[in-house]
Amino acid sequence: xxxxxxxxxxxxxxxxxxxxxxxxxxxxxxxxxxxxxxxxxxxxxxxxxxxxxxxxxxxxxxxxxxxxxxxxxxxxxxxxxxxxxxxxxxxxxxxxxxxxxxxxxxxxxxxxxxxxxxxxxxxxxxxxxxxxxxxxxxxxxxxxxxxxxxxxxxxxxxxxxxxxxxxxxxxxxxxxxxxxxxxxxxxxxxxxxxxxxxxxxxxxxxxxxxxxxxxxxxxxxxxxxxxxxxxxxxxxxxxxxxxxxxxxxxxxxxxxxxxxxxxxxxxxxxxxxxxxxxxxxxxxxxxxxxxxxxxxxxxxxxxxxxxxxxxxxxxxxxxxxxxxxxxxxxxxxxxxxxxxxxxxxxxxxxx
Amino acid sequence: xxxxxxxxxxxxxxxxxxxxxxxxxxxxxxxxxxxxxxxxxxxxxxxxxxxxxxxxxxxxxxxxxxxxxxxxxxxxxxxxxxxxxxxxxxxxxxxxxxxxxxxxxxxxxxxxxxxxxxxxxxxxxxxxxxxxxxxxxxxxxxxxxxxxxxxxxxxxxxxxxxxxxxxxxxxxxxxxxxxxxxxxxxxxxxxxxxxxxxxxxxxxxxxxxxxxxxxxxxxxxxxxxxxxxxxxxxxxxxxxxxxxxxxxxxxxxxxxxxxxxxxxxxxxxxxxxxxxxxxxxxxxxxxxxxxxxxxxxxxxxxxxxxxxxxxxxxxxxxxxxxxxxxxxxxxxxxxxxxxxxxxxxxxxxxx
Numbered sequence: 209x210x211x212x213x214x215x216x217x218x219x220x221x222x223x224x225x226x227x228x229x230x231x232x233x234x235x236x237x238x239x240x241x242x243x244x245x246x247x248x249x250x251x252x253x254x255x256x257x258x259x260x261x262x263x264x265x266x267x268x269x270x271x272x273x274x275x276x277x278x279x280x281x282x283x284x285x286x287x288x289x290x291x292x293x294x295x296x297x298x299x300x301x302x303x304x305x306x307x308x309x310x311x312x313x314x315x316x317x318x319x320x321x322x323x324x325x326x327x328x329x330x331x332x333x334x335x336x337x338x339x340x341x342x343x344x345x346x347x348x349x350x351x352x353x354x355x356x357x358x359x360x361x362x363x364x365x366x367x368x369x370x371x372x373x374x375x376x377x378x379x380x381x382x383x384x385x386x387x388x389x390x391x392x393x394x395x396x397x398x399x400x401x402x403x404x405x406x407x408x409x410x411x412x413x414x415x416x417x418x419x420x421x422x423x424x425x426x427x428x429x430x431x432x433x434x435x436x437x438x439x440x441x442x443x444x445x446x447x448x449x450x451x452x453x454x455x456x457x458x459x460x461x462x463x464x465x466x467x468x469x470x471x472x473x474x475x476x477x478x479x480x481x482x483x484x485x486x487x488x489x490x491x492x493x494x495x496x497x498x499x500x501x502x503x504x505x506x507x508x509x510x511x512x513x514x515x516x517x518x519x520x521x522x523x524x525x526x527x528x529x530x531x532x533x534x535x536x537x538x539x540x541x542x543x544x545x546x547x548x549x550x551x552x553x554x555x556x557x558x559x
Numbered sequence: 560x561x562x563x564x565x566x567x568x569x570x571x572x573x574x575x576x577x578x579x580x581x582x583x584x585x586x587x588x589x590x591x592x593x594x595x596x597x598x599x600x601x602x603x604x605x606x607x608x609x610x611x612x613x614x615x616x617x618x619x620x621x622x623x624x625x626x627x628x629x630x631x632x633x634x635x636x637x638x639x640x641x642x643x644x645x646x647x648x649x650x651x652x653x654x655x656x657x658x659x660x661x662x663x664x665x666x667x668x669x670x671x672x673x674x675x676x677x678x679x680x681x682x683x684x685x686x687x688x689x690x691x692x693x694x695x696x697x698x699x700x701x702x703x704x705x706x707x708x709x710x711x712x713x714x715x716x717x718x719x720x721x722x723x724x725x726x727x728x729x730x731x732x733x734x735x736x737x738x739x740x741x742x743x744x745x746x747x748x749x750x751x752x753x754x755x756x757x758x759x760x761x762x763x764x765x766x767x768x769x770x771x772x773x774x775x776x777x778x779x780x781x782x783x784x785x786x787x788x789x790x791x792x793x794x795x796x797x798x799x800x801x802x803x804x805x806x807x808x809x810x811x812x813x814x815x816x817x818x819x820x821x822x823x824x825x826x827x828x829x830x831x832x833x834x835x836x837x838x839x840x841x842x843x844x845x846x847x848x849x850x851x852x853x854x855x856x857x858x859x860x861x862x863x864x865x866x867x868x869x870x871x872x873x874x875x876x877x878x879x880x881x882x883x884x885x886x887x888x889x890x891x892x893x894x895x896x897x898x899x900x901x902x903x904x905x906x907x908x909x910x
Contacts, residue, residue: 236826237829238827238828289828388814389813412825418804418808419821421769426776426812430780443826445840445857461739461774463740470770472764475587475794475797478591478615485767488796492769506796517764
């Protein structure tokens with residue numbers, strides 16, 4: 209469960225990646241690529257939520273001025289996401305990108321790739337090599353002796369070798385797939401074959417919130433629990449702030465990093481005499497504004513509550529229309545059901 | 560990633576557990592324990608969502624009539640969840656329970672445990688031994704040479720030995736914790752020490768929907784991916800239907816079982832020109848009523864869309880105000896943004 213200490217330490221702006229650094233949290237802007245202010249507003253919200261590195265797509269050259277303006281004003285390091293046009297990547301490196309994200313399979317061949325590598329080298333920034341199933345080269349795609357994860361890993365290995373041969377070592381690699389077992393298998397192969405290369409992990413096109421959380425938490429959970437992953441993005445078809453919240457929730461669940469409170473709440477059962485779902489949601493909402501790493505318990509039953517949540521910093525055990533507020537297993541006071549949320553938040557404020 | 564074929568095959572009503580059977584999906588009723596009809600209504604909703612085994616708490620003896628009425632009318636096998644009072648467990652076995660769930664640590668000592676074992680034996684039903692941190696015996700709790708997962712596993716091992724010594728082999732074991740690393744470590748020990756005992760896996764008190772999905776999918780994902788887990792419950796402080804949906808989503812994500820469609824949708828980025836989040840959510844909602852195992856793609860960008868989602872059964876790639884409906888990578892037709900959901904559902908209906 210420790211971050212990979214074998215990988216090479218890189219810097220993305222001021223954020224360390226690899227070499228035992230904690231897994232860094234990323235997201236991607238989904239605001240129009242040609243309007244600096246809406247992008248900066250979204251970066252602000254993402255930074256508040258705990259985002260550490262932000263990626264921005266630059267779909268055409270006309271967006272480079274906006275990209276530069278965003279880089280200049282952004283509190284977070286900005287990664288330029290570029291496809292098809294190497295010139296955009298070169299310009300992005302010169303205009304403030306903290307990292308480039310390219311797929312050598314679609315950037316226009318070796319000469320163009322070399323030009324991008326040289327531009328990144330001059331700017332002193334790393335490059336993420338993002339390999340995916342769609343852009344595998346035809347020879348590799350056609351091989352019947354390899355599984356898809358083996359093809360993805362082989363392609364990544366080949367590109368990393370190419371970059372190293374050109375004297376460029378500051379590479380991060382990703383081989384995301386929308387299929388969880390493929391993603392897990394591909395990253396396990398990468399960790400084995402490229403032990404010193406930092407890995408950017410993610411399940412791509414994971415879907416809307418519910419399915420996206422389940423696919424990403426299971427796929428990335430398996431990898432992180434095994435010590436694989438130097439930086440992560442959880443892709444959701446939702447507000448990017450939810451992506452950041454999901455990353456932190458997963459890192460906290462695995463005991464790797466913690467930011468903000470964790471809620472321990474029982475699933476309700478036939479023993480429960482209050483609206484525990486509503487109560488837990490209300491507490492959850494209030495806790496979004498708290499950044500202390502607390503464990504808060506919301507339990508449906510007075511008999512088991514304080515005992516089962518004895519390790520919580522603060523909590524409530526509910527009875528018939530009442531709640532008993534407790535702190536590290538010790539009872540503080542009994543309040544009416546309607547006053548539970550306020551009482552809990554008041555005690556949290558005192559901690 | 561295969562279900563554990565080493566575990567002993569048990570039956571919970573008509574549902575097989577262990578011995579290579581697919582991991583069975585469980586949930587727990589949260590309707591009042593003294594009203595049969597509301598429980599049966601909830602069972603109906605859970606069965607529709609794909610629940611295979613349902614658990615019901617029997618908090619006091621006066622609820623046994625209700626329990627019996629529920630068992631008689633339920634389309635799903637009903638597990639009696641009993642704490643503290645062995646007589647309730649004995650009566651539940653005689654009145655239609657398909658399985659008992661007890662914690663020998665709180666049922667009143669060896670003589671009471673023996674009576675429960677005998678009642679289950681006479682009824683021909685299995686027992687789940689549910690061990691948790693709160694009810695470890697004092698001698699075990701006090702040992703400083705063991706970690707919590709080791710204590711949980713040791714306690715479970717001792718109980719299973721006790722049941723076997725009494726000639727009762729139809730046991731399932733769980734050692735849930737609200738902490739994910741503890742849960743993972745405890746179940747790994749159990750799988751090693753009790754290789755022939757079916758395991759009921761879960762992360763307990765995982766919280767409200769968002770955090771609960773992340774904690775459960777990561778913890779259970781790690782176990783299932785390793786082949787551990789004969790039946791599962793995802794505990795959420797939410798409608799139990801969401802628990803069932805979460806189980807299926809996780810099993811599908813790991814490629815273990817599939818029920819209903821999977822949605823592949825890209826996280827939006829600066830290239831996207833439609834309200835993809837709204838669109839993906841609308842498609843997701845419509846798909847809840849579809850039980851065919853389909854892969855449906857909702858992509859934000861016409862250029863990459865059909866290519867990246869070539870393996871989808873059906874999908875849409877959006878452009879500026881339009882959507883191109885495609886089937887297994889082949890374009891079917893182009894529709895206005897407002898007509899996308901209807902066109903997609905129409906094509907799904909034809910499959």
